[in-house]
Amino acid sequence: xxxxxxxxxxxxxxxxxxxxxxxxxxxxxxxxxxxxxxxxxxxxxxxxxxxxxxxxxxxxxxxxxxxxxxxxxxxxxxxxxxxxxxxxxxxxxxxxxxxxxxxxxxxxxxxxxxxxxxxxxxxxxxxxxxxxxxxxxxxxxxxxxxxxxxxxxxxxxxxxxxxxxxxxxxxxxxxxxxxxxxxxxxxxxx
Amino acid sequence: xxxxxxxxxxxxxxxxxxxxxxxxxxxxxxxxxxxxxxxxxxxxxxxxxxxxxxxxxxxxxxxxxxxxxxxxxxxxxxxxxxxxxxxxxxxxxxxxxxxxxxxxxxxxxxxxxxxxxxxxxxxxxxxxxxxxxxxxxxxxxxxxxxxxxxxxxxxxxxxxxxxxxxxxxxxxxxxxxxxxxxxxxxxxxx
DNA sequence: GCTAACCTGTGATAATCGTCACATAATTAC
DNA sequence: GTAATTATGTGACGATTATCACAGGTTAGC
Numbered sequence: 001x002x003x004x005x006x007x008x009x010x011x012x013x014x015x016x017x018x019x020x021x022x023x024x025x026x027x028x029x030x031x032x033x034x035x036x037x038x039x040x041x042x043x044x045x046x047x048x049x050x051x052x053x054x055x056x057x058x059x060x061x062x063x064x065x066x067x068x069x070x071x072x073x074x075x076x077x078x079x080x081x082x083x084x085x086x087x088x089x090x091x092x093x094x095x096x097x098x099x100x101x102x103x104x105x106x107x108x109x110x111x112x113x114x115x116x117x118x119x120x121x122x123x124x125x126x127x128x129x130x131x132x133x134x135x136x137x138x139x140x141x142x143x144x145x146x147x148x149x150x151x152x153x154x155x156x157x158x159x160x161x162x163x164x165x166x167x168x169x170x171x172x173x174x175x176x177x178x179x180x181x182x183x184x185x186x187x188x189x190x
Numbered sequence: 191x192x193x194x195x196x197x198x199x200x201x202x203x204x205x206x207x208x209x210x211x212x213x214x215x216x217x218x219x220x221x222x223x224x225x226x227x228x229x230x231x232x233x234x235x236x237x238x239x240x241x242x243x244x245x246x247x248x249x250x251x252x253x254x255x256x257x258x259x260x261x262x263x264x265x266x267x268x269x270x271x272x273x274x275x276x277x278x279x280x281x282x283x284x285x286x287x288x289x290x291x292x293x294x295x296x297x298x299x300x301x302x303x304x305x306x307x308x309x310x311x312x313x314x315x316x317x318x319x320x321x322x323x324x325x326x327x328x329x330x331x332x333x334x335x336x337x338x339x340x341x342x343x344x345x346x347x348x349x350x351x352x353x354x355x356x357x358x359x360x361x362x363x364x365x366x367x368x369x370x371x372x373x374x375x376x377x378x379x380x
Numbered sequence: 381g382c383t384a385a386c387c388t389g390t391g392a393t394a395a396t397c398g399t400c401a402c403a404t405a406a407t408t409a410c
Numbered sequence: 411g412t413a414a415t416t417a418t419g420t421g422a423c424g425a426t427t428a429t430c431a432c433a434g435g436t437t438a439g440c
Binding site: 381382383384385386387388389390391392393394395396397398399400401402403404405406407408409410 | 411412413414415416417418419420421422423424425426427428429430431432433434435436437438439440
Binding site: 066 | 318
């Protein structure tokens with residue numbers, strides 16, 4: 001839990017008492033590669049703090065897998081819409097490697113947040129980071145071409161390029177696998 | 191302030207006392223058409239609850255305006271990254287019509303949130319809605335073609351289609367103005 | 381080690397899109 | 411009302427991309 005505590009302290013002031021109050025909401029869980037953290041049609045009742053490994057969010061449309069996000073160590077993965085509203089999730093979250101996560105249970109978390117304002121603040125900050133990340137990647141498509149989007153990842157998220165295969169990255173960047181391969185080749189020649 | 195209070199009650203439990211404590215953080219402000227709510231390079235210290243009118247977020251890159259978001263009545267506009275981190279904003283927010291907004295001042299809001307957990311919870315819920323919206327529009331690009339993205343707006347956000355001109359909508363949908371005009375024409379023939 | 385599954389590269393071709401140019405509304409300012 | 415500005419439609423053409431097909435390389439499981 002050390003990593004999580006560090007993560008929390010990087011976000012907000014957090015007393016030992018808050019940490020204690022938070023404990024009932026936390027549960028460590030290991031996932032195998034290709035094991036689902038959240039399945040389409042289920043309600044998302046957890047925030048997944050990723051301790052080790054990485055996962056992705058994906059839609060399955062007409063039998064085709066469309067990756068919409070990748071989440072790595074010291075990030076929180078969730079379906080924020082489903083988590084917040086209680087509606088069913090329209091997408092899946094799956095482990096891309098053996099993964100260790102600490103789950104924040106929604107009900108217990110809300111319970112704890114009522115007792116300690118610091119926990120409520122922590123929740124707000126987690127969601128804020130999540131929103132910032134969504135905004136960042138959303139804007140990529142409005143501001144840049146496919147080639148520039150790849151370049152952006154190379155500069156700003158090199159870890160993603162290193163760990164995610166070209167095929168997986170393609171739908172995330174909104175292009176066909178073959179196109180991404182050709183873009184990468186063209187970029188290397190320049 | 192009636193609209194705002196309704197909005198708040200739709201999000202969370204909110205006592206009269208919380209509403210009173212929140213007052214010092216609120217300020218009503220009118221903007222003319224084409225007046226900036228937030229300017230690139232400034233730090234965003236407000237959440238803008240939109241009472242009447244609408245605004246957009248846009249980047250200016252190489253002299254070209256790229257619209258990244260539109261915000262209408264009963265929504266909150268802000269630069270969540272700048273607001274949360276205190277860093278300078280990389281984009282502008284501008285009124286597209288005469289606009290009335292209620293500004294949440296960051297400093298005062300945080301002060302109030304320390305005194306009332308309900309206000310902290312409200313903040314979390316506002317950000318959650320914001321994150322959901324970002325996620326929704328971000329995924330459009332990964333899941334759908336340009337034509338399908340237009341169709342999605344027609345079905346799910348008809349108000350946006352009605353109020354935002356084709357030229358303005360184009361960069362938001364990630365296509366050239368001329369392309370959007372042709373897509374619309376093709377769709378009408380079917 | 382061997383097989384099967386997955387990943388990457390590449391050619392051909394059709395579809396889509398961006399850009400430039402210009403014409404015609406529609407709106408705004410005075 | 412008139413002029414100026416802005417918004418939209420459209421043709422032409424080059425650039426980019428999706429799709430299908432297939433080959434070779436890499437990885438993982440047994």
